[in-house]
Amino acid sequence: MTTATTEKTNRSGFRWSDYQGLPSTLCKGCGHDNITRHLIQACFDLGVVPHNVVKTSGIGCSSKTPAYFIHRGYGINAVHGRMPSIALGAKLANHELEIIGVSGDGDTASIGMGQFCHLIRRNLDMIYVVENNGVYGLTKGQFSATSERGAKSKGGEENPLTDIDLCALSITLGGTFVARGFSNDPKQMVNLIKAAVAHRGTSMLDVISPCVTFNNHEGSTKSIHYVMEHDIHLNELGFVAPWEQPAAEVKAGEAIEIPLPDGSRLVVRGVGNDHDPHDKHSALQVLDEAHRKGEILTGLLYIAEKEPDFSAAMKVVNARPLAAMDEADCRPPREAFDRFIAGHR
Amino acid sequence: MNPPQTLTLPQPRTDARLIVNDLSIEAATVNGTGSQTANNTLAKSLFRMGLPISAKNLFPSNIQGLPTWFTIRVSKHGYTARKKELDWLIGMNAATWEKDVAALRAGAVVMWNSNELPDAPVTARPELIAYPIPMNDLIKPVAADAKLKKMLVNMVYVGACAHLLGIEEEVVLQVIKDTFKSKQKAIDVNVQCLNAGVAYAREKLEKKDPYRVERLDANGDRILIEGNTLCALGALMGGCTVLGWYPITPSSSLAEALIALAKKHRVDPESGAIRFADIQCEDELASIGMVLGAGWAGARAMTTTAGPGISLMSEFIGFGYYAEVPAVIFDVQRVGPSTGLPTRTSQGDIVSAAYCSHGDTEHLVLHPGGPEECYEFARIAFDLAEQFQTPVFVLLDLDLGMNFWMSDPPEYPTGAFQRGKVLTAEKLEQLKQQSKPWGRYQDVDGDGVPWRTLPGNAHPDAAYFTRGSGHDEHARYTEDPDAYRRNMDRLRKKLETARLALPRPALETEPGARVGLLAYGSTNNAMREARDQLAHAGLKTDYLRLRATPIPVAEVEGFLAGHDRVYLIEQNRDGQMEILIRAAVTTPGLVEKLRSVRHYTGYPIDARSISDGVFAQERSR
Secondary structure, three states: OOHHHHOOEOOOOOEHHHHEOOOOOOOOOOHHHHHHHHHHHHHHHHOOOHHHEEEEEOOOHHHHHHHHEOOOOEEEEOOOOOHHHHHHHHHHHOOOOEEEEEEEHHHHHOOOHHHHHHHHHHOOOEEEEEEEOOEEOOOOOEEOOOOOOOOEOOOOOEOOOOOOOHHHHHHHOOOOEEEEEEOOOHHHHHHHHHHHHHOOOEEEEEEEOOOOOOOOOOOOOOOHHHHHHHEEEOEEEEEEOOOOOOOOOOOOOOOEEEEOOOOOEEEEEEOOOOOOOOOHHHHHHHHHHHHHHOOEEEEEEEEOOOOOOHHHHHOOOOOOOHHHOOHHHHOOOHHHHHHHHHOOO | OOOOOOOOOOOOOOOOOOEEOEEEEEEEEEOOOOHHHHHHHHHHHHHHOOOOEEEEEEOOOOOOOOEEEEEEEEEOOOOOOEOOOOOEEEEOOOOOHHHHHHOOOOOOEEEEEOOOOOOHHHHOOOOOEEEEEOHHHHHOOOOOOHHHHHHHHHHHHHHHHHHHHOOOHHHHHHHHHHHHOOOHHHHHHHHHHHHHHHHHHHHHOOOOOOEEOOOOOOOOOOEEEEHHHHHHHHHHHOOOOEEEEOOOOOOHHHHHHHHHHHHHHOEOOOOOOEOOEEEEOOOHHHHHHHHHHHHHOOOOEEEEEOHHHHHHHHHHHHHHHHHOOOEEEEEEEEEOOOOOEEEEEOOOOHHHHHOOOOOOOOOEEEOOOOHHHHHHHHHHHHHHHHHHOOEEEEEEEHHHHHOEEEEOOOOOOOOOOOOOOEOOHHHHHHHHHOOOOOOOOOOOOOOOOOOEOOOOOOOOOOOOEEEOOOEOOOOOEOOOHHHHHHHHHHHHHHHHHHHHHOOOOEEEOOOOOOEEEEEEHHHHHHHHHHHHHHHHOOOOEEEEEEOEEOOOHHHHHHHHHOOOEEEEEEOOOOOHHHHHHHHHOOOOOOHHHEEEEEOOOOOOOEHHHHHHHHHHHHHOO
């Protein structure tokens, strides 16, 4: 391509086009496409090395999106609800890979609930994005488990059941990075994604992402209009990459500065509240209060940046990935082998 | 129809005055009472005297308090299958006592703890040879507390059997020492109980039975080991680095043996890091997912499971087949359907493994026929999975996996791993220079096997998108009918390439045989004995053993063509291998020669069930 030479490169030497994917086949205006753009922006800005990225997903509209970003990354679209196990296997095989998982509310909160819970519990180092629209899009509009009681379907039916709050659930399961975002809020989303990349552990991003075709009507609690009306920012976020200087020194009491393992810093400033994202009880409390008031609370809810991630806890981080292990790495010496055999005589 | 015929096979002699190195001993105990140590001592002592033995544990799906039977077979002929006739019962369990005694044939020996079990069932059968032993009384001076008593009482029968049968005392002592290693106290109390048994037998019991063991030194450098342990060793040597598993009988001990091996042999001495990851998963849905994720990213990965796990994994296994991801699945078969008999054995997953998952699928399945092949097939399964980029099953069963077998010592492998068609960045660049654009699912070599890249490969053309949905040669999503069909046809071609690369069937012939026997898996352990029985009755047989499926069509057709009748012996109700053979054998006039012998009780197959089954059909022709 002749234009390639003039295209701007990021700090890792990759072009914007290296982070792009195939054209989306989702509905025009789908929240998911916005999230795709935010992922591209964050990864480009941070200089995430595309060929070290694994993009993985389950089944559903959300799970199609890994095809739409970072085409030089490796995609694997698993079976419904079971992306976490694929991600775990890939990360164990090669801990140098950056795993970005994209799921939906059906893929996570229903069929994938088991694997989701155990992913959070294990704290595998990966980003787990739930593109949450409260509805099964590909099968044309059934309620999902994150849909609120009383929400109306496109056909006018009222949801009789309570919703599962994936953020509250993650916090109680021992999650180490729990945030909620809104697909149509680029600033907050890009900061959250950057912090998620920098965090070592499972970064769970529950992103309200309206379905323009099946859940954007009057009576829906996940329509663009409804979410814009009810979105309350819990905090303002500032992400400072290791090579960046903060805009201004943070004064004590005004904001919390959280150092992340890669040297970057996350500045969290409460909006009309003094919620400390290290405080698990406070996080559950603000979620509960917002739920009662019918508000959608977005921002960083909880972080425990010092917890060991799964690979560290399992002591499997070798100098080289397990995928590269050869005969010499895998086979004990002949004497040890013979000793084992002799023990069975 | 002819009336059922009885087979004129040599029946075990009950009137012989001396029977040397040929008997089966069964200890009927309660599980969770420490009888395993006593039984292992007995088995290992016999083995170390150079006597060919096998040892089987018939146990309940329970932790404590239910009946369990441990059977040791000594055979100077080297027969290792379950022996149908029991020669020597050790009664320790009140719950099964009456039934255990009632099942004995005339002339059998019964030894029992007369402090716990009533004499009545034995005195009612004077044709039995009775050895009552007041075991509780004997160990009173040794063990004070009740729990210890319960554990140690079993060692008394080891001593009594050793004396009556002629097991060398110093061998037994050495086995006890090796078992407890540096725990001198444990050695001491066990030896005291052993000696109490020996002394009682010497002083109070008059030898009335014909059984005797004598040193044979027939075992060479063989080892005594469970198939699951050998599979674990094979996986270690085969380069497995990721294990995702969910505990399920009878496969758990395979996973645990591998973990123990890895903890010992895969630790980096400098960093303390482990060159192995084992994940006890939340369920089988996750364990196969982890294996596929790891295999996709380039690690040699495996899972261990049994039939119920295979059912749960089936969707992901279809993904592995269609997206072409290497994986190794150890299925230690137990008895189904459903939960079935979790602690009993069968060959019940032959069809479900072969065609696991929806849509058109067919998988590579290895059927180890003995302990040596447990090791060998476990090792090569990782090569095959990567060479053919597909899930590979290793199908053993509870009998082979959890029971003790004599095995030739496994050989230390010297060859390199066969990693299959993996494109490095350099190779990819060469292709590009030659204007040969790479496609993940393109058949460039005409063998149906495409080339793959691994995540992390930095070449600009290396990345691709793996999916379980329809895809073309370049891994792009498609619903195009021609692209779908091309891909499915290539997958079929790949399977045909693999069919020829799998372990070939093993053939044993006898000059002049017109009847063929066909078997696979653990049934093999009963085949030599069964064929000897048939030969003794005047029926010569050839024997073809399948070692892998898809069915090796040429060999099976050749075997059918070369014989008047071929008996296929299986440990399932429905003739599952027969289903596969009937689907594969297309030359007219051949499948009509197939006959079937099926054993499905949950017990390991025995030689007599085979020879009786064959002979009955031969006689009623």
